[in-house]
Amino acid sequence: MISNPLDFEKPIAELDDLIEELKRVSRDPQERLEGKANGIDIDAEIARFEAAREQMAKQVYSTLSPWNEVQMARHPDRPYTLDYIGMICDDFLELHGDRTNADDPAIVGGIARFNGQQVVVMGHQKARDLKGRQLRNFGSARPAGFRKAMRLMKLAEKFNRPIIVFVDTPAAEANLMAEEEGISLTIAVCLREMVGLTVPIVVSVIGEGGSGGALGIAVGDRVIMLEHSVYSVIPPEGCAAILWNDRTRAADAAGALKLTAKHALEFGLVDEVLPEPVGGAHRDPVATAAALKEAIVRGLDALAGKTAQELTDGRYDRFRNMGRWEEETLPGPESDESTEQPEG
Amino acid sequence: MARGGWFSRSSRGTGAQATVPEGLWSKCPGCSEITYNKDLERNMNVCPKCGHHHRLSLAARLAITVDEGSFEEINAGVQSLDPLGFPDYGTKLKRDMAKTGLNDSITTGRATIDGFPVIITIADFGFMGGSMGSVAGEKIVRAMETGVAERKPVIIFSASGGARMQEGLFSLMQMAKTSAGAARLDSAGVPYVVVLTHPTTAGVYASYASLGDVILAEPGATVGFAGLRVGNQSMGVKLPDDFQTSEFQQRCGMVDRVVPRKEIRTTLAKLLAFFAFATVSAKEKAPGVTA
Numbered sequence: 001m002i003s004n005p006l007d008f009e010k011p012i013a014e015l016d017d018l019i020e021e022l023k024r025v026s027r028d029p030q031e032r033l034e035g036k037a038n039g040i041d042i043d044a045e046i047a048r049f050e051a052a053r054e055q056m057a058k059q060v061y062s063t064l065s066p067w068n069e070v071q072m073a074r075h076p077d078r079p080y081t082l083d084y085i086g087m088i089c090d091d092f093l094e095l096h097g098d099r100t101n102a103d104d105p106a107i108v109g110g111i112a113r114f115n116g117q118q119v120v121v122m123g124h125q126k127a128r129d130l131k132g133r134q135l136r137n138f139g140s141a142r143p144a145g146f147r148k149a150m151r152l153m154k155l156a157e158k159f160n161r162p163i164i165v166f167v168d169t170p171a172a173e174a175n176l177m178a179e180e181e182g183i184s185l186t187i188a189v190c191l192r193e194m195v196g197l198t199v200p201i202v203v204s205v206i207g208e209g210g211s212g213g214a215l216g217i218a219v220g221d222r223v224i225m226l227e228h229s230v231y232s233v234i235p236p237e238g239c240a241a242i243l244w245n246d247r248t249r250a251a252d253a254a255g256a257l258k259l260t261a262k263h264a265l266e267f268g269l270v271d272e273v274l275p276e277p278v279g280g281a282h283r284d285p286v287a288t289a290a291a292l293k294e295a296i297v298r299g300l301d302a303l304a305g306k307t308a309q310e311l312t313d314g315r316y317d318r319f320r321n322m323g324r325w326e327e328e329t330l331p332g333p334e335s336d337e338s339t340e341q342p343e344g
Numbered sequence: 345m346a347r348g349g350w351f352s353r354s355s356r357g358t359g360a361q362a363t364v365p366e367g368l369w370s371k372c373p374g375c376s377e378i379t380y381n382k383d384l385e386r387n388m389n390v391c392p393k394c395g396h397h398h399r400l401s402l403a404a405r406l407a408i409t410v411d412e413g414s415f416e417e418i419n420a421g422v423q424s425l426d427p428l429g430f431p432d433y434g435t436k437l438k439r440d441m442a443k444t445g446l447n448d449s450i451t452t453g454r455a456t457i458d459g460f461p462v463i464i465t466i467a468d469f470g471f472m473g474g475s476m477g478s479v480a481g482e483k484i485v486r487a488m489e490t491g492v493a494e495r496k497p498v499i500i501f502s503a504s505g506g507a508r509m510q511e512g513l514f515s516l517m518q519m520a521k522t523s524a525g526a527a528r529l530d531s532a533g534v535p536y537v538v539v540l541t542h543p544t545t546a547g548v549y550a551s552y553a554s555l556g557d558v559i560l561a562e563p564g565a566t567v568g569f570a571g572l573r574v575g576n577q578s579m580g581v582k583l584p585d586d587f588q589t590s591e592f593q594q595r596c597g598m599v600d601r602v603v604p605r606k607e608i609r610t611t612l613a614k615l616l617a618f619f620a621f622a623t624v625s626a627k628e629k630a631p632g633v634t635a
Contacts, residue, residue, distance in 0.1 A: 172550075174570030176581055179588065180596050184569045188554035191523035196531070211507075211516060212550045219520050233516040233547070234509045242509070243431075257512045258428050267427070269513050319524050320485060322517040323478030328421035 002279065006071045008060060009279075015053045022046045057278050064228070067251035069260045070236060072228035073207045074170075077282035079289070081108060081123030081166040084206065087289035088296070089114050089121055095155075097148060104145030106137045106169070107217070109152045114164060115297050120156035122149055122217065123166025126207070139169040141213055142178050146186040149217045153197055162200040162300055165217050171235060172213030187216040194219035195315055198308035202299040204292060205229045205261070205270070206281070221315055222299035223269075225261035226288070227276040231269075232259035269322060271299075372396050374564070388605045397542065397562050397605055402444075402451050405466050405501060409609055410455035415464070417453040419486050424448055424479045426510070433510040440471045448479040449504065452487040457499070458613035460620060463491040467503040469543070475508035476548050481518030484552060488525035488536075497535035497619055499612065502553040506546025519551035526555040535619040539608060540567050540590060540599065554598070558615055560608065561590035561599045568593070 005013040025031045026042045035042050064072065072078075085092050089112035097103040109122025126139040141149075156163045172183055194201065194217075203220030209231030225231060239253035240246055264270045274295050277284035303311065369378050374396025384391070388408050389398040400408075406415050424447075426433045441447065449471040455464050465487045467474045476484075484500070491498035507515035529536045538556035540549075543566035550569060553559075561567060568588030586592045593599040603611050 172569070176583055176587065179568055179592075182554075182596065182598050184550040185554045185598055187550040188519075188523055188526075188552070191520050191551055192527045192530070192555055195520070195524040195527045212519060212547055215516055215519055216550075219524075231513055231516075233507045233512055239509050256428070256430055257509065259512065264513055267513060269517055316524050316528070319517060319520040322521055323481050323514055324425045324427040324511075325422050325478045325482055326425055328423065330421045 002283075004075070004077055006068070006075070008064070008068050008071075012053065012057050012060060012279075015049065015056060019046060019049050019053060022049060054278075061278055061280070065251070066230075066254040066258065066260050066263075067236070069228055070208075070230050070250075070254050072280050073230045075280060075282055076128055078207055079281055079285045080126050081168060081206070082125055083285060084166055084204075084289055084292060085112065085121055085123075087286065088293040089119075092121065095152060098144040099151050100144065100147055102142070102144035104137075104142045104148055105135050106139055106141040106173070107145035107149050109149060111155075111161075115293070115300075117300070118159075118161050119164050120152050120161055121164040121166075122152055123206075124169040124214075124217075126168060137173060139208070140171055140173040141169065141216075142173045143181040143183050143186040146172075146183075146190050146216050150186075150190050150193055153194065153201075157197050157199050160199060162202065162303070163197070163220075164296060165201065165203045165220060167203060167205040167209050167214045167218050167231075168207035168229075169210045169213045170208050171210040172216065187212050190216045191219055195319065196312055197315075198311060200300055200303035200306070200311060201315075202296050202303070204274075204296065205231055206292075210235060219315065219319065221303050221311060221318070222271050224272045224274055224292070224295050224299065225264055225270050226274050226281060226292070227261055228280050229261055230254075230259045231261070231264050232257050372398075390605050395563065395604070397564055399469060399503075399542065401470075402446070402466055402468055406455075408605070409501075409612070410457055410462075410464065411459065414456040415453050416455070417451060418490065419452055419483050420447065422447065422479050422482055422486075424477055424511075427478070427514055428510065428512050430510040430512070436472060436510070444468055444471045446471055448483070449474045449476070450480045450483045452483050454490075454494075454496070457609065457616060460613070460616035461494075461496050462499050462616065463487050463494070463496050464499045464501070466501045467541075469503040469505075472508060472510075474502075474504035474548075475506060475510075475515070476504055476518050476522075477508035477511040477515050478518065480504075480508070481515075481521045484518075484522045485525040488522075488529055491534050491536075492528055492532045495532075495534060497537065497616060498529060499537050499539070500552065500556070501539045501541055502544040502548055503541045504544055504546075504548035504553075506548055516547070519547050522552035523555060526552050535615070537612065537615055539603075539612075540593075541565055543567065545588075546570065558601075559599050560601050560603045560611060561593065562608070563590060563602050563604055565590045567599070 002009050002013045092112040094110040108125045112119055112121050124139045125136050127133045127136045153163055201220040203218045203223045205225040207229055211233055236250040236253040237247045240249040261273045265273045274291055277287050281288040368381055370381055371378055372391040374391050375394035377393045389400055424437050449467050450465055452465040455462055488498055536556050538553050538559045540561040544553050545568050566588055567590050590602045594602050
């Protein structure tokens with residue numbers, strides 16, 4: 001059964017209803033007898049419908065449009081950062097505050113044991129109920145959130161512990177208070193400081209990778225995206241408003257922005273796309289968490305032998321080489337720049 | 345995308361005239377007064393009546409900032425691709441290349457200011473709103489790396505609506521890329537000054553433009569995170585009149601000084617003198633030198 005079905009999930013949900021109805025009928029001896037008399041084998045019918053349902057689900061979820069992926073990434077039933085921390089870490093001890101003037105609940109973090117190793121773990125935190133959403137500000141961090149993230153990262157660095165990050169935010173907070181407290185500066189400082197951290201950083205985009213608010217804690221050595229997560233420079237609604245002055249064309253904008261996990265991998269901007277259970281992470285959170293844990297372990301293992309210098313040089317090169325351009329060699333007083341264009 | 349090559353570049357841009365409306369007279373968006381264009385140019389494109397800072401072309405900015413004849417462009421040949429196949433992007437690139445005579449929004453080079461050698465980058469808002477895509481990010485980072493390699497201060501004049509959405513996630517990653525460049529300037533002890541000009545917002549303000557050792561801003565420039573429209577909509581609170589301006593950012597502690605255009609060159613010279621002194625001191629403190 002599908003709870004909170006999205007529009008494109010409705011045909012599957014309808015099949016589910018049908019199967020439920022058949023199952024209810026099959027439990028009634030009277031109905032079974034009548035069916036038999038009419039030459040209907042109800043168990044076979046159920047099996048047939050279930051097979052069709054499985055077929056349809058595979059088909060639907062493997063051919064989602066970019067906008068459908070946005071809907072999946074924002075699905076209210078999707079596991080959030082604290083859900084994953086609970087499923088893949090032991091002894092999580094949440095640590096609060098930015099050591100300046102606030103504690104932003106939109107970013108959570110602390111210390112934990114992960115796969116037998118001491119780590120610092122953090123991420124954006126969304127919520128499912130109204131009160132929680134207000135508290136977590138829909139996962140949109142204020143400057144205090146980024147300051148908290150950074151001071152926890154420095155804690156990891158001081159004690160030489162790897163950092164595990166979960167990304168799930170529509171965007172950073174952009175209201176008057178955020179502006180007064182320097183939202184741009186705090187994001188910029190996070191970007192600059194993360195590059196120089198001397199411990200391994202593994203980032204997982206688990207839902208929405210919303211522009212600067214996402215990247216602000218996502219400058220990692222290894223970046224994993226869940227199959228139905230998205231990563232974008234601008235929310236599709238905002239893009240549609242700018243391009244066509246029409247926020248309702250968000251689906252078109254999502255297509256143009258190529259914001260899916262598959263595209264990010266194709267562009268070489270992330271390292272791995274982790275398949276989700278059919279129907280998405282929320283249909284089987286335990287299996288998703290297990291797969292995610294395995295992927296993070298692999299990431300950390302690959303980084304384990306590296307020196308601080310190798311890590312920071314590698315991270316610099318990784319982000320420094322992102323971008324696609326072409327270069328015309330101009331006749332000039334000098335040509336001291338390479339015309340080679342790096343991959344990615 | 346044919347271009348004329350290096351030597352034709354010096355002839356591009358027609359100076360200050362390029363940014364003020366055509367004709368002899370123009371109306372100031374600040375005070376609505378009509379000003380004789382020649383007067384405006386003589387006044388560095390600052391309205392003589394209300395002090396409104398008009399946009400400057402690359403040539404006009406260079407003329408009032410660096411020592412005459414000292415500018416030598418680097419990395420001029422880097423130009424945009426269309427990695428996403430984004431609707432109309434190719435057309436817009438061609439249009440703005442023709443309009444501005446530039447390959448992209450950022451121009452970088454070596455120059456001297458008051459005799460101090462610097463690496464300077466200047467943004468042209470007229471090229472797709474000064475937006476940062478792969479080319480802008482690459483040129484900014486190369487400028488920073490050149491600053492590190494040649495141990496010259498890096499001076500950045502910003503003007504940008506933010507990351508260029510037509511290059512999607514590539515553009516977002518330029519925020520990390522340029523901030524990584526700023527980290528290198530820090531660890532190498534190379535001075536970095538940002539001059540925020542109208543407008544500097546979003547992905548550019550939230551990356552390299554916020555990371556200068558010293559951050560100056562031209563008066564009245566729009567400087568902020570999310571676009572004004574978004575900010576106005578998002579809440580019922582009354583916004584201060586100067587919300588998301590240079591003055592607002594200075595008041596909030598994000599900008600060192602709001603500096604009128606006329607004083608930017610002399611202010612930069614003071615900073616460069618300070619940095620030069622600091623660099624010499626550091627050298628003198630090197631091992632083998634007794635106190």
